[in-house]
Amino acid sequence: MARTVGSSGPKTMQAILDAGMELIYTHGYEAMSLRRLAARVGIQQGSLYNHIDNKQDILFAIMSAHMEELLAELTAALAGLEDPLDLVRAFVRFHVTHHIERKKGVFLFYYEHRSLSPENYERIVAYRRVYEHTLISILEKGAAAGQFIVADPQVSAYALLAMLTGVCTWFDPQGRLGKDEVVRIYTDMALKALRP
Amino acid sequence: MARTVGSSGPKTMQAILDAGMELIYTHGYEAMSLRRLAARVGIQQGSLYNHIDNKQDILFAIMSAHMEELLAELTAALAGLEDPLDLVRAFVRFHVTHHIERKKGVFLFYYEHRSLSPENYERIVAYRRVYEHTLISILEKGAAAGQFIVADPQVSAYALLAMLTGVCTWFDPQGRLGKDEVVRIYTDMALKALRP
Amino acid sequence: MARTVGSSGPKTMQAILDAGMELIYTHGYEAMSLRRLAARVGIQQGSLYNHIDNKQDILFAIMSAHMEELLAELTAALAGLEDPLDLVRAFVRFHVTHHIERKKGVFLFYYEHRSLSPENYERIVAYRRVYEHTLISILEKGAAAGQFIVADPQVSAYALLAMLTGVCTWFDPQGRLGKDEVVRIYTDMALKALRP
Amino acid sequence: MARTVGSSGPKTMQAILDAGMELIYTHGYEAMSLRRLAARVGIQQGSLYNHIDNKQDILFAIMSAHMEELLAELTAALAGLEDPLDLVRAFVRFHVTHHIERKKGVFLFYYEHRSLSPENYERIVAYRRVYEHTLISILEKGAAAGQFIVADPQVSAYALLAMLTGVCTWFDPQGRLGKDEVVRIYTDMALKALRP
DNA sequence: CATGAATGAGGCTTCATTCAT
DNA sequence: GATGAATGAAGCCTCATTCAT
Numbered sequence: 001m002a003r004t005v006g007s008s009g010p011k012t013m014q015a016i017l018d019a020g021m022e023l024i025y026t027h028g029y030e031a032m033s034l035r036r037l038a039a040r041v042g043i044q045q046g047s048l049y050n051h052i053d054n055k056q057d058i059l060f061a062i063m064s065a066h067m068e069e070l071l072a073e074l075t076a077a078l079a080g081l082e083d084p085l086d087l088v089r090a091f092v093r094f095h096v097t098h099h100i101e102r103k104k105g106v107f108l109f110y111y112e113h114r115s116l117s118p119e120n121y122e123r124i125v126a127y128r129r130v131y132e133h134t135l136i137s138i139l140e141k142g143a144a145a146g147q148f149i150v151a152d153p154q155v156s157a158y159a160l161l162a163m164l165t166g167v168c169t170w171f172d173p174q175g176r177l178g179k180d181e182v183v184r185i186y187t188d189m190a191l192k193a194l195r196p
Numbered sequence: 197m198a199r200t201v202g203s204s205g206p207k208t209m210q211a212i213l214d215a216g217m218e219l220i221y222t223h224g225y226e227a228m229s230l231r232r233l234a235a236r237v238g239i240q241q242g243s244l245y246n247h248i249d250n251k252q253d254i255l256f257a258i259m260s261a262h263m264e265e266l267l268a269e270l271t272a273a274l275a276g277l278e279d280p281l282d283l284v285r286a287f288v289r290f291h292v293t294h295h296i297e298r299k300k301g302v303f304l305f306y307y308e309h310r311s312l313s314p315e316n317y318e319r320i321v322a323y324r325r326v327y328e329h330t331l332i333s334i335l336e337k338g339a340a341a342g343q344f345i346v347a348d349p350q351v352s353a354y355a356l357l358a359m360l361t362g363v364c365t366w367f368d369p370q371g372r373l374g375k376d377e378v379v380r381i382y383t384d385m386a387l388k389a390l391r392p
Numbered sequence: 393m394a395r396t397v398g399s400s401g402p403k404t405m406q407a408i409l410d411a412g413m414e415l416i417y418t419h420g421y422e423a424m425s426l427r428r429l430a431a432r433v434g435i436q437q438g439s440l441y442n443h444i445d446n447k448q449d450i451l452f453a454i455m456s457a458h459m460e461e462l463l464a465e466l467t468a469a470l471a472g473l474e475d476p477l478d479l480v481r482a483f484v485r486f487h488v489t490h491h492i493e494r495k496k497g498v499f500l501f502y503y504e505h506r507s508l509s510p511e512n513y514e515r516i517v518a519y520r521r522v523y524e525h526t527l528i529s530i531l532e533k534g535a536a537a538g539q540f541i542v543a544d545p546q547v548s549a550y551a552l553l554a555m556l557t558g559v560c561t562w563f564d565p566q567g568r569l570g571k572d573e574v575v576r577i578y579t580d581m582a583l584k585a586l587r588p
Numbered sequence: 589m590a591r592t593v594g595s596s597g598p599k600t601m602q603a604i605l606d607a608g609m610e611l612i613y614t615h616g617y618e619a620m621s622l623r624r625l626a627a628r629v630g631i632q633q634g635s636l637y638n639h640i641d642n643k644q645d646i647l648f649a650i651m652s653a654h655m656e657e658l659l660a661e662l663t664a665a666l667a668g669l670e671d672p673l674d675l676v677r678a679f680v681r682f683h684v685t686h687h688i689e690r691k692k693g694v695f696l697f698y699y700e701h702r703s704l705s706p707e708n709y710e711r712i713v714a715y716r717r718v719y720e721h722t723l724i725s726i727l728e729k730g731a732a733a734g735q736f737i738v739a740d741p742q743v744s745a746y747a748l749l750a751m752l753t754g755v756c757t758w759f760d761p762q763g764r765l766g767k768d769e770v771v772r773i774y775t776d777m778a779l780k781a782l783r784p
Numbered sequence: 785c786a787t788g789a790a791t792g793a794g795g796c797t798t799c800a801t802t803c804a805t
Numbered sequence: 806g807a808t809g810a811a812t813g814a815a816g817c818c819t820c821a822t823t824c825a826t
Contacts, residue, residue: 009789028310030226034817043790046819050789055817111307114224151381152373158366159359159385166358177351185347189355193389208806230800242802243807251800404785420702422618426821438823439786447821503699506616543773547765551777554754555747562746569743577739581747585781597810622796631811634798638810643796 013051015041017065020058025104029059029115059112060120066105067127073098074134084142088194091135092164092187099168100179106168132157139194148194160190209247211237213261216254221300225255225311255308256316262301263323269294270330280338284390287331288360288383295364296375302364328353335390344390356386405443407433409457412450417496421451421507451504452512458497459519462490466526476534480586483527484556484579491560492571498560524549531586540586552582601639603629605653608646613692617647617703647700648708654693655715661686662722672730676782679723680752680775687756688767694756720745727782736782748778 019040023032034055038045052058077094081087099106109124116124135157142148150156164186171182215236219228230251234241248254273290277283295302305320312320331353338344346352360382367378411432415424426447430437444450469486473479491498501516508516527549534540542548556578563574607628611620622643626633640646665682669675687694697712704712723745730736738744752774759770 012789028224028226030224031311033815035815044792045817046792046794047790049818111310114307115227151377151384155373155378155381156385158362159382162362162365163355163359166354166361169358170354177348182351185351186355188347189352189389192391193385195388229798231798239806240808241800242809245801245803246806420616420618422616423703425819427819435785436787437821438788441822441824442785503702506699507619543769543776544765547770547773548777550754550758551751551774554757555751558746558750558753561750569740574743577743578747580739581744581781584783585777587780600810621794623794632813633796634813634815635811637797 009051012041012043012047016048016051016058017062021062021104021108024059024062024112025107029112056117056120059108059115060117060124062105063108063112063116063120063124064127066102066109067124067131070098070102071127071130074131078134084138084145084147085191087138088142088190089187091138092160092190093183095161095164096167096183096186097179099165100171100173100182103168103171106165110165132161135161142194146196149196150194156194160193163189208237208239212244212247212254213258217258217300217304220255220258220308221303225308252313252316255304255311256313256320258301259304259308259312259316259320260323262298262305263320263327266294266298267323267326270327274330280334280341280343281387283334284338284386285383287334288356288386289379291357291360292363292379292382293375295361296367296369296378299364302361306361328357331357338390342392345392346390352390356389359385404433404435408440408443408450409454413454413496413500416451416454416504417499421504448509448512451500451507452509452516454497455500455504455508455512455516456519458494458501459516459523462494463519463522465490466523470526476530476537476539477583479530480534480582481579483530484552484582485575487553487556488559488575488578489571491557492563492565492574495560498557502557524553527553534586538588541588542586548586552585555581597639600629600631600635604636604639604646605650609650609692609696612647612650612700613695617700644705644708647696647703648705648712650693651696651700651704651708651712652715654690654697655712655719658686658690658693659715659718662719666722672726672733672735673779675726676730676778677775679726680748680778681771683749683752684755684771684774685767687753688759688761688770691756691759694753698753720749723749730782734784737784738782744782748781751777 016037019037020032023037023040034048035045037058038048041048052061074091074094078087078090081090109128113121113124136153139148139150139153139157143150143153167182167186171177177185212233215233216228219233219236230244231241233254234244237244248257270287270290273286274283277286305324309317309320332349335344335346335349335353339346339349363378363382367373373381408429411429412424415429415432426440427437429450430440433440444453466483466486470479470482473482501520505513505516528545531540531542531545531549535542535545559574559578563569569577604625607625608620611625611628622636623633625646626636629636640649662679662682665678666675669678697716701709701712724741727736727738727741727745731738731741755770755774759765765773
């Protein structure tokens, strides 16, 4: 019948992605039904297909947007820094902060990358590899300068990344510790783990 | 088809759990259909219900068996040790080794705990809490003895657990590094991160 | 409906009918989606409705245009002939040639008349009846003159029509036989089948 | 809830095929919805899939059963005959009778072979080719014996087949002409069309 | 005239589960 | 214990059509 006046294409698409993020975060991609998604957006199920080609599109759109922002913000966070110690400090601060503030996007990446189609998986993992390599490079630079001792830069980078990422499984904004304290604790542990 | 008398029941149940582990690991719990599971076990779909009450049972049976073994093996690994340094070394060795060798069970826990029913979730998370608390206690003991400096034992324990657990996302049995080398690297990083 | 004079309307309408003929011929009326049709025409789905009222219109427009041309061309092909033998020769030549050259339109009629709405069905079948009756009249005239022996003019006409129409299921323009040879063979068989 | 007692697998499958034949004959394959089919069979839509793998299966099962019976019955109808004249008579009688009595199966073949998947299409067309070749061989034999004059056995066979097949588009069991009269008329026309 | 976003019905298929045999 | 046929809900997706812009 009468459609909501003023509803327009891009706005609807954004609503789909927002609702998709919410539902995938809560129930998982497989368990998110497009029926429920459409209901939450406030349109008919079939109307989704005026904006997407299939369910997978939603997952990919959310994840690639998240990865692109991740890389852009990392670049900004490290801009102008040269000293490996400063770089590690900045990296830890950025990573922890991002994982606290963008928890849902992060969870989507960790839990749902398995649900990506092969081609989409490759594209998302490529982003991830760039991100990881940024830290690996920092460790290599610090090791070359004698500031760090790392038996294997790749392994150490993966270890640090896993350690830092873990924050989003337990951090509670209302909890005992504030964001800055957490950043300080993680920074200390990271630097100590790398030091000679 | 027709089975020999003598009841192959327990054998069938085990086959269901094995196939379930495999399929959930590969496709995820939501995406595992009982049709496919039955086919892999070599029985009819309806026959599953001679062994289980519902799909959720399979997930819970696999996960609780895994958690029980995890705790039992951890206890064995730490038996007789008193010095916090030795305890951390043993904990790291056990955790890394376990996460490499029981990769599928570990993945099930991380990816699929969301798919547990509320009651089952509580039971599984209780196991997990015991496991985590073991490490927290070690850190507290070491801190009390002045061997470790930890700003917050719980946060540090979570950080270490996340770091160590990460191994199962990248370790490749055919890869460049052997299990023992990996254990050594992680042990070094963990101890350095904890020590004054 | 009423379109602006001087617009590109008629061109678009013709493109719709051409694309419709192609798609219905290839996939069948039921299986032709207006989405695909619009895409082939190069317009949006909704724009179709500036030219048609509904999907059925397309089928009917194509089929009635085809039937009108069929009748007009048959009339031209028989013009001036009086002798039943000549009339049969001309009819066969026309029918076979038409069914070879207008294969798609012919197929549409045979395969898709079931998909016509009841009223449209009546209108198309009326055309067809005129066509058939032309041959029936020729046979009756020839029978009255003793040139043909037909037990039942209607049955014989249907038999001949079916025989001739069959050409469009096997004739291949690149094949072993040319159009004229095929016309000759069918003419011989038809005349022999009718002769005393 | 309580299922109809006594309903068994093969009976249901046959009911599906019978209802399928009816609905495809009436509405066409594309236009037959499995919802309606299931309703006519008296089961749930999903229950269809205990018997078939997909919609296409129904079409193929019906058509291949029909073609197998067609060939078996043709073989029986021609058994023991040697004289090409007798063979043509028997062929015409069989073909016309079959097309009158098994009208629905025949229509399915003519209208719906387009809806077969490529592999299924090949299998069905192979049956058809065997059938056609039987008539071609008869014509060749008669031509070699000087009993027939056929410019091209294949074309003549196709022409005769089309002519005979046409019967099922107009024959009415309640109509003016009986089956035997129709057979006689077609036999006369066929023999006259072939003879010198 | 064309667009594009909306509708609501319906498409085929799969799902976990039940139960008489 | 196992079977296989049944259920009813739900899955994703496509359909023809409408209409404000």
